[in-house]
Each structure stands twice: as C-alpha cells, then as structure tokens.
Amino acid sequence: MHDAVSHALVARGRPPRGFDRMLGASLAAHAVLIAALALGPRPATTVEPDEREVMTISLGGAPGPRAGGMTALGGRPVQAVAPPAAKPEPAQAPAERQPAMVEPTRAAPKPKPTPPETVAAPVEQSPGRTPTKGAEVRPGSALAFTGGQGIGVGLSTGGGGTGGEISLGDFCCPDYLQAMLAAVQQNWNSRQQVAGRTTIKFTVVRDGRITNVEVARPSGFAVLDFTAQRAVMAARLPPLPAAYTNPSLTIHLTFEYQR
Amino acid sequence: MRTLGLYLLALQQGATGPDPASSDVLSLIARSGPVARIVLAMLVLFSVVSWGIVAYKWVEFRRVRRQSAAFLDVFRRSTKFSEVQAVCRTLTDSPLVGLFTAGYAELNTQLRGASGGAAGEGRTSPANPRPTLRSLDAVDRALMRAAGVEVTKLERRVGFLATTASITPFIGLFGTVWGIMTAFQGIGATGSTNLAVVAPGIAEALIATAAGLFAAIPAVYFYNHFTHQVKLFATELDDFALEFLNICERNFT
Numbered sequence: 001m002h003d004a005v006s007h008a009l010v011a012r013g014r015p016p017r018g019f020d021r022m023l024g025a026s027l028a029a030h031a032v033l034i035a036a037l038a039l040g041p042r043p044a045t046t047v048e049p050d051e052r053e054v055m056t057i058s059l060g061g062a063p064g065p066r067a068g069g070m071t072a073l074g075g076r077p078v079q080a081v082a083p084p085a086a087k088p089e090p091a092q093a094p095a096e097r098q099p100a101m102v103e104p105t106r107a108a109p110k111p112k113p114t115p116p117e118t119v120a121a122p123v124e125q126s127p128g129r130t131p132t133k134g135a136e137v138r139p140g141s142a143l144a145f146t147g148g149q150g151i152g153v154g155l156s157t158g159g160g161g162t163g164g165e166i167s168l169g170d171f172c173c174p175d176y177l178q179a180m181l182a183a184v185q186q187n188w189n190s191r192q193q194v195a196g197r198t199t200i201k202f203t204v205v206r207d208g209r210i211t212n213v214e215v216a217r218p219s220g221f222a223v224l225d226f227t228a229q230r231a232v233m234a235a236r237l238p239p240l241p242a243a244y245t246n247p248s249l250t251i252h253l254t255f256e257y258q259r
Numbered sequence: 260m261r262t263l264g265l266y267l268l269a270l271q272q273g274a275t276g277p278d279p280a281s282s283d284v285l286s287l288i289a290r291s292g293p294v295a296r297i298v299l300a301m302l303v304l305f306s307v308v309s310w311g312i313v314a315y316k317w318v319e320f321r322r323v324r325r326q327s328a329a330f331l332d333v334f335r336r337s338t339k340f341s342e343v344q345a346v347c348r349t350l351t352d353s354p355l356v357g358l359f360t361a362g363y364a365e366l367n368t369q370l371r372g373a374s375g376g377a378a379g380e381g382r383t384s385p386a387n388p389r390p391t392l393r394s395l396d397a398v399d400r401a402l403m404r405a406a407g408v409e410v411t412k413l414e415r416r417v418g419f420l421a422t423t424a425s426i427t428p429f430i431g432l433f434g435t436v437w438g439i440m441t442a443f444q445g446i447g448a449t450g451s452t453n454l455a456v457v458a459p460g461i462a463e464a465l466i467a468t469a470a471g472l473f474a475a476i477p478a479v480y481f482y483n484h485f486t487h488q489v490k491l492f493a494t495e496l497d498d499f500a501l502e503f504l505n506i507c508e509r510n511f512t
Contacts, residue, residue, distance in 0.1 A: 004364035005401040009408050012357040015415055016319055023311035030307050245455050 172243040180204070180237055184253065188231035195259045196224045200232050204249045208239040216252055228255040291463045292441060298434030298467050302427055306474035309423040312416045313481045319352070320488050323413070326353035327495065334359070340366070354409035354492060355499050361405035362503050365398050370511070392511040395504065402500040409496060413489045420482035424475050431471020438464025 196219035203212045213232050215225045232253065240249060288299060330353045333346045340363055347356045370390045392398065442460025 004368050005361050005404065008360045008364045009357070009405055012360065012405070013408050013412065015412055016322075016352055018318065019311070019315045019416070022315035022318070023308065025314055026311035027307050029310065030303060245453060 173241040176238070176241050176244070180235070180251075183235040183237055184231050187234040188255065189227060190255070190257055191259075192221075192223060192227065192257050193259065194221050194224065195257050196221050197254060197256045198225050198228050199252050199254045200225075200228050201250065201252050202232050204237060204240060204251065206240050206247055208237040210235065210237060212250075217254075219257070224255070224257050228253075231255075288463075288466065290459070291438070291466075294437050295434050295463060295467060298430055298437070299470055301430055302434075302467070302470040302474050305423045305427050305430075306470075309420055309474065309478045309481075312419055313477065316417065316481075316485055320413075320485070322352045323354065323492065326350040327355050327492075329353075330355050330359075331499075354406075354413065354496055357409045358402055358405045358496060358499055359503065361401045362398055362500075362507075365401035366392070366507060366511070369393055369397065390511060392507060395508055395512065398507055399500075399504055402503060406493070406496045406500060410489065410493050413492055414486075417482065417485045417489065420478045420485065423478040424482055427471040427474040427478070428468075429471070431468040431474075434467025434471075435464040438467065 197217075198215060198219035199217035201212070201214055201216035202210050204210055210232060213229055215229065218225050288296070291299075330346065330350045333350075334343050334355075337343050337346075343359060344363060347360060350356050369392055372393075439461060442457055442464065445460055446457055
C-alpha cells in the first residue's frame with residue numbers, strides 16, 4: 001500500500017551526515033589536549049625539593065639531652081651485676097618455738113624433772129624465711145655512661161604546614177643526625193658577646209648537599225644569625241642514608257648562644 | 260561503528276604507551292595498574308564521543324535554525340505550495356521542510372483523488388472547479404506524524420550526553436576507590452604510613468575522579484542546552500503545523 005506521507009516521512013527520517021567527522025575532530029582535540037598536558041611546563045613543585053620532613057633541633061645551651069650532650073643510654077635501667085652466689089648454709093634444725101606465755105611459778109623449790117615431751121605435731125617454723133633460689137638478677141638503678149650521645153630532638157613531619165611532633169624513634173637514622181650535629185658544631189662558636197637564640201632552616205638533599213639556608217627565626221643580632229648560617233653552610237654532610245626514603249630533609253636548627 | 264572501533268584502538272595504543280620523559284600526570288598514569296587504565300580509557304572514550312556529539316549537534320542545530328528561517332521566509336512570501344516545494348530540496352535540514360513535505364503529500368493525495376486533475380495549484384488562486392479537502396483531520400495527522408519524526412531526529416544522540424553526564428562520575432569514582440584500596444594494600448604490605456608510600460597511590464586514584472568530572476561537566480551543560488533547543492524547535496514545529504492547517508482550511512474547504 002503506497003502512502004505518500006509515509007514515503008515522505010521515511011525520506012525525512014535519515015539523520016544528517018557528518019557525525020563521523022565530528023567524532024574524528026573530537027578525538028583530535030582530545031589528543032591535542034593530552035599532548036599539551038604531556039609536553040606542557042612542569043608544575044613548579046617538581047623543580048624545588050619539597051619539604052617532606054621538617055626537623056627541629058636545638059644546638060647549644062647547657063650540655064644535656066636537649067643539646068645533644070651526654071645522656072643516659074636511653075634512660076633505661078641497666079642490668080645490675082649479679083651478686084656472687086652465696087654459699088649455701090648448712091641445713092639447720094628449725095628453732096623451737098617459744099611458748100607464748102609462761103606462767104610465773106612463784107614457788108618452785110624443786111623443779112620437777114619432766115621428761116622431754118615428744119612433739120607429735122610438725123614443727124612450726126618461724127615466719128619470714130623463704131627458701132632462697134640463689135643469686136637473683138634485678139634491675140639496678142645505675143645508669144651506664146657509654147660515651148654515646150643521645151639526641152634530644154623532636155621531628156615534625158608535614159609539607160611546610162602543620163605537622164605533629166613525632167618521636168625520634170620514628171626517624172630512621174639518628175646516627176645521621178649525630179653526624180650532622182657534629183659537623184655543624186665544628187664550625188660554630190657558641191661564645192659570642194651576647195646571648196641569643198636563632199633558628200636556621202636548611203634542606204639536605206639526597207647527596208648530602210645543603211641548600212636553602214635561611215634564617216627562620218632571627219635572634220635580633222645579625223652576628224649571631226651570620227655565625228649560625230656560616231656554620232651550617234660550612235658543614236660537609238654525608239649523603240642521606242638509604243633508609244630515609246624522602247628526597248630531601250628539611251631541618252630547623254636552633255642555635256643557642258651564651259655570653 | 261567501524262571508524263569508532265578504529266578510534267578505540269588508536270586510543271588504547273596511545274594510553275598504553277608510557278613515555279618515560281613525560282610530566283607528572285602522564286607518569287602517574289603510566290605507573291597505574293590495569294584497572295585504572297581501563298577506567299581512564301573508558302572515560303576518555305566517553306569524553307571523545309560526547310564531545311563529538313556536541314560538535315555534531317552544534318553544527319546541525321545552527322544549520323537547522325538558519326534553514327528554518329530561510330524556509331519560513333520563502334513560505335510566507337510565496338503564493339503557491341508548488342513554489343515552496345521547489346525550495347524544499349535546497350533546505351533539507353530544516354524540520355519545517357519535513358512537516359511541509361508530509362502535509363503537502365497528504366494534501367496532494369486528497370485533492371488528486373477528489374478532482375482527478377493536477378491539484379495543489381496554489382493557496383490563493385481560485386481553481387475552477389475549486390478543489391476541496393475531504394478531511395482536514397487527515398492533514399493534521401500527517402503533520403503530527405511528521406513532527407514526531409522531526410523531533411526524534413533532532414533528539415538523536417542527545418541522550419548519550421545525559422548518559423555520559425550521569426555515568427562518568429561513577430566510573431571515575433570507581434577508579435578512585437579501587438586505587439585507594441590498592442594504596443591501602445600497599446600501606447599494609449610495607450607497614451609504613453609514610454606519606455611517600457601513600458601519596459602516589461592516592462594521587463593516581465584521584466586522576467580517575469578528575470577525568471570523570473572532566474567528561475561529565477560539559478556533558479551536563481550541553482545536554483541541558485540541547486534539550487532546550489529541541490524544545491524550542493518543537494514549539495516552532497507546532498506553530499508551523501497550525502499555520503499550515505489554517506491555510507489549508509482557508510483555501511481548500
């Protein structure tokens with residue numbers, strides 16, 4: 001059955017061409033966008049080593065735990081030397097128990113000799129005696145000075161923002177901090193004419209170079225700031241230890257000057 | 260569809276070739292696992308297709324608007340339907356042409372059946388004997404059918420934009436959740452909560468969400484834009500159908 005209207009409608013129903021071309025154009029646009037993303041300028045954050053870990057250490061002041069002085073080994077009690085084993089005493093018969101109360105005998109002219117009573121009940125021992133087990137090892141109160149230096153430092157992590165203090169145990173390599181403190185201290189004279197405290201911020205990169213040395217908190221005396229800055233710059237550090245995974249280590253080092 | 264398959268192939272080749280000297284985003288993608296790559300490839304595919312639809316519809320609607328205006332101009336100035344019919348061959352993209360063609364075909368059929376001679380001579384020329392329509396309702400139905408066909412054609416492929424807009428955020432979210440799961444497994448395996456261990460996995464995972472939103476946001480905008488356009492065209496079609504019916508009633512009854 002031929003219907004002119006249906007014929008016209010079928011002819012009209014075909015969509016306009018050109019979709020494939022538009023799809024190709026869209027694909028090309030996406031390819032250009034991705035290429036621009038790939039070849040475009042790198043973000044600035046990759047150029048500068050970011051401060052993954054920031055450490056605050058104070059140097060100077062009285063020798064002690066806060067200043068890297070000599071400290072007790074971790075503050076833990078050291079095992080005391082066991083006393084020589086006492087000679088075992090010869091077995092002794094337990095002392096006889098005294099009667100709790102003795103009735104005074106007013107007139108006892110003639111003590112009647114009584115035959116010694118045979119005790120049937122087991123002999124009761126005097127309290128407070130426990131059998132010994134030989135020499136005992138117990139913690140002593142002595143602190144051993146081993147010559148090693150403890151570091152009283154705290155670490156704060158965080159990329160330049162807030163960061164909680166973490167204990168030193170979480171930092172992988174306290175030995176490295178020791179070496180660094182020693183290297184800085186070599187070049188530093190804490191005896192200036194004035195007392196003060198300055199904080200130097202610097203970054204140690206992977207190969208041990210020290211970069212970005214700047215005064216984080218000035219002391220108010222330019223001499224003190226310069227001295228501290230120079231001490232940091234003159235220090236030669238070994239490369240960062242392999243156990244430390246971040247590419248750089250940023251440290252806030254506080255120098256305390258005494259008069 | 261065959262070209263689409265070719266595009267997909269090219270896309271996957273592009274996605275699986277990690278370039279060692281690339282920037283951060285691409286190196287993140289190069290390091291990512293198979294699930295993340297599949298998710299990203301799907302998102303890029305959705306984005307490519309939806310942008311292709313956007314460009315296609317944009318061009319089509321612009322052409323439709325221009326040709327409809329031209330057609331209405333011709334239609335209101337001419338005195339004979341046959342003149343208008345001649346113009347229709349050059350303005351095939353306007354939906355009004357479809358309406359007119361269907362209405363004119365119905366009109367022609369009825370008039371030819373009634374008078375037996377050449378019909379549709381004109382809307383103002385007094386034919387002798389004057390041709391009359393048997394049923395105006397039949398013309399109305401033909402116009403309604405044509406309007407349905409035209410609106411369907413206009414709405415074609417716009418639905419894919421809505422699909423893209425609603426699906427791609429979820430695909431991206433899936434990729435992110437999967438990536439973060441992997442990152443947490445990495446934390447569990449290494450036993451360290453160091454930021455250097457966790458951060459790359461999470462950054463890699465978040466790329467999927469970014470890509471999903473990148474595909475979805477334009478799709479939402481253009482879906483709304485195009486549905487609004489289609490609504491305007493449908494109003495125009497209704498308006499033209501009533502006008503055509505009026506002319507028919509005035510001249511052929």
